[in-house]
Amino acid sequence: xxxxxxxxxxxxxxxxxxxxxxxxxxxxxxxxxxxxxxxxxxxxxxxxxxxxxxxxxxxxxxxxxxxxxxxxxxxxxxxxxxxxxxxxxxxxxxxxxxxxxxxxxxxxxxxxxxxxxxxxxxxxxxxxxxxxxxxxxxxxxxxxxxxxxxxxxxxxxxxxxxxxxxxxxxxxxxxxxxxxxxxxxxxxxxxxxx
Numbered sequence: 001x002x003x004x005x006x007x008x009x010x011x012x013x014x015x016x017x018x019x020x021x022x023x024x025x026x027x028x029x030x031x032x033x034x035x036x037x038x039x040x041x042x043x044x045x046x047x048x049x050x051x052x053x054x055x056x057x058x059x060x061x062x063x064x065x066x067x068x069x070x071x072x073x074x075x076x077x078x079x080x081x082x083x084x085x086x087x088x089x090x091x092x093x094x095x096x097x098x099x100x101x102x103x104x105x106x107x108x109x110x111x112x113x114x115x116x117x118x119x120x121x122x123x124x125x126x127x128x129x130x131x132x133x134x135x136x137x138x139x140x141x142x143x144x145x146x147x148x149x150x151x152x153x154x155x156x157x158x159x160x161x162x163x164x165x166x167x168x169x170x171x172x173x174x175x176x177x178x179x180x181x182x183x184x185x186x187x188x189x190x191x192x193x194x
């Protein structure tokens with residue numbers, strides 16, 4: 001489905017919990033694509049996550065193909081782009097959580113190594129999206145807008161999520177912030193860096 005030599009296009013959709021970001025992203029890809037793939041990063045470990053995944057599945061049209069990618073999602077992006085013109089990746093912060101949860105406790109104490117792991121994961125996803133020739137819409141969460149977390153791992157997660165979001169925002173042609181079910185394109189409002 002992708003055209004040789006055509007660079008993929010990135011769009012980032014961010015917001016807080018229940019801000020409407022996934023719904024907006026689903027509407028966005030539905031209006032911009034003809035063959036849509038959904039890259040799902042969630043893993044079901046409990047009833048709460050099972051319910052959340054069920055809601056997402058019920059909203060998606062049956063024609064969308066789902067690729068389960070809790071890890072190594074760059075591979076799923078490359079595979080999906082072979083037959084789809086539009087990819088919806090939901091979501092980056094769950095993906096980062098999956099990466100952290102697979103690490104042994106002693107590795108989690110090495111903050112510099114965790115930062116490198118997150119940077120490497122973001123770089124791989126961005127490169128895969130750019131090489132895809134498809135429109136790639138990434139959903140993420142703004143996890144740093146609340147209080148400073150009490151424990152070190154939560155602070156580390158907040159920080160790598162924020163840095164990952166910045167990397168994707170730099171690579172994206174549009175960055176939408178959703179608040180109360182409404183989306184604004186931040187790139188249109190952003191000031192040029194000094």
